[in-house]
Every structure is written in structure tokens, then in C-alpha cells.
Amino acid sequence: MRFEGKVVVITGGNRGIGLGITKRFLSEGAKVAVIGTRPESVDPVISDLSNTDNEIRGYALNVADREKVEETFKKIAEDFGTIDVLVNNAGITRDTLLMRMKEDDWDAVIDINLKGAFNCLKAVTRPMMKARKGRIINISSVVGLTGNAGQANYSASKAGLFGLTKSAAKELAARNITVNAIAPGYIATEMTDAVSDEARDAFLRNIPLARPGQADEVAAAIAFLASDDAAYITGQTVNVDGGLVM
Ligand SMILES: NC(=O)c1ccc[n+]([C@@H]2O[C@H](COP(=O)([O-])OP(=O)(O)OC[C@H]3O[C@@H](n4cnc5c(N)ncnc54)[C@H](OP(=O)(O)O)[C@@H]3O)[C@@H](O)[C@H]2O)c1
8 A cells, every 4th residue: 555645646547558557546545536538538437446445536628728737736636635646648649641640630649748748747846846745757658769650749749758757857856756757668558459450560579578568567667656665766767568669
């Protein structure tokens, strides 16, 4: 029960990797605020996971909307009393080759994946600085390190998260707030269900552990970075990718 009494906010915590993260923190005693886009996608998950042992609440908003983010994080801090950990996990893809990529495909991915993380990070910074402690974990991707054909927008957003992570780590270290990134490889979720068979086979051929990762395997690394055991780790990226990038 490493997170007994701690309050954890997880964007995109209602499905895929985010749901794995939500379940992991709940199982270790945390109180969890889950952010998704719509009440219809968030509420059923909150009902499923609510029981006498778990304190979990849902919030529906677009993380790219700065005002809504500010308002919601204030509400979360009021509802739970504080915010100890932020996991910036919400993300989308709009994959297509550069020649066909529309301005809207670029803007939507950068707005949600990169500006969304900035908005949420900014919203927790003040309360965490006041508390003189905090943990922020940004979910990037191995393609932010390597690039990927058909994912110029997504790779750029995920590479941007590394710069955000390192800069925030430097700015916030004096207040005992650590900021780290996770770079998942190929994890079995709805996002990767949308990948073509050809692209999936290409990924799997290059993964030394020769299988897709699972959401709970990403969650385990995040829980470590949020724990007291990781107190002296900041500005780093942990790849959870079966050895895909090394
Ligand atoms: N799966 C992989 O192999 C893989 C690999 C590397 C990195 N990642 C990263 O890991 C994270 C989770 O991926 P996943 O595979 O679990 O994705 P997913 O199954 O598609 O889930 C995406 C989550 O993000 C939420 N979300 C999307 N846009 C949002 C917005 N504008 N505001 C608030 N929430 C929003 C969704 O909420 P709704 O349900 O309400 O739509 C959903 O909970 C993403 O950042 C992704 O880029 C995934």
C-alpha cells in the first residue's frame, strides 16, 4: 500500500494504459481522479471501480482546453483536499503520411498530447509547490525518440514531452517535485488495435521480448516513479518497450 492516502490524477485513466494505471494506484491505496473526454466514457468505469475500499471520481473534459483544465483541477483539489501525483496519459493519434497530413491532423495531436500535458502540469504546479512535494509523470512514446513514418504529428508531440519533462524537472526540483517520462513501446490497447497488421508485424519482429506489452506493465513503472523509492530520480525517461529501443 505505497500510496495510502495519496491523491493521484490520471488523464485518460478510463481505458487502455490509463485504466491499468488507475487500477494499479487504487490497488496500492491511492485515491484516484480519472479524467476522460465524456461522461459516457468515464462514468461507467467509475461505477465499476467504486467500492468501500476505493475512492475514485471521474471528470470529463478536453485536456487541450486550458480554462476547463484549471477549473477541473481546482475542483479535484477541493474534492480530495490535495493532489500528490499527476499522470499525463491522455493522448490521440491521427496517423497519415506527411504528404496527406492536414493542418487539423497536426493541430489536434499537438493540442491534446503536448499542450494538454502542459495545461495539466501547470494546473498542479502551484498546489505542489505550496506543498513542497509532488510527482509528475508524462506518458510519451518510443516514437518520440525514434520518429515513425506516418506519425510525424504524434512523434513530434511525444518528443516535445521529453523537453517539457526535463525543463519542468529542472524548474521544480527545488520544491521537491520530480518530473519523469515513460516511453511505452507497443502496448495492447484500443490505440494499437487500430494499427495495420503489417505495421503490427513490423513492430513485433523488432521487439526482443517478442510480444506486445500490457497496460499493467506500464503502470508498474509509473507506480515506481511515483513512489518514495524514486525520490532521487527526476528528468528521466523509462522505456517500457520489451527492448524495442535500446
Ligand atoms: N498503446 C500503445 O502502444 C502506446 C505506446 C506508446 C505510447 N502510448 C501513449 O499512452 C497513452 C495511452 O494510450 P492508450 O493506448 O491507452 O490510448 P487509448 O486506449 O486510445 O486511450 C486514450 C485515453 O486518452 C483519453 N483522451 C483522449 N483525448 C483526450 C482529451 N482531449 N482530453 C482528455 N482525455 C483524452 C481517452 O478518453 P476517452 O475514453 O474519453 O476518449 C482515453 O482514456 C497515450 O498518451 C499514448 O500516446 C501508447
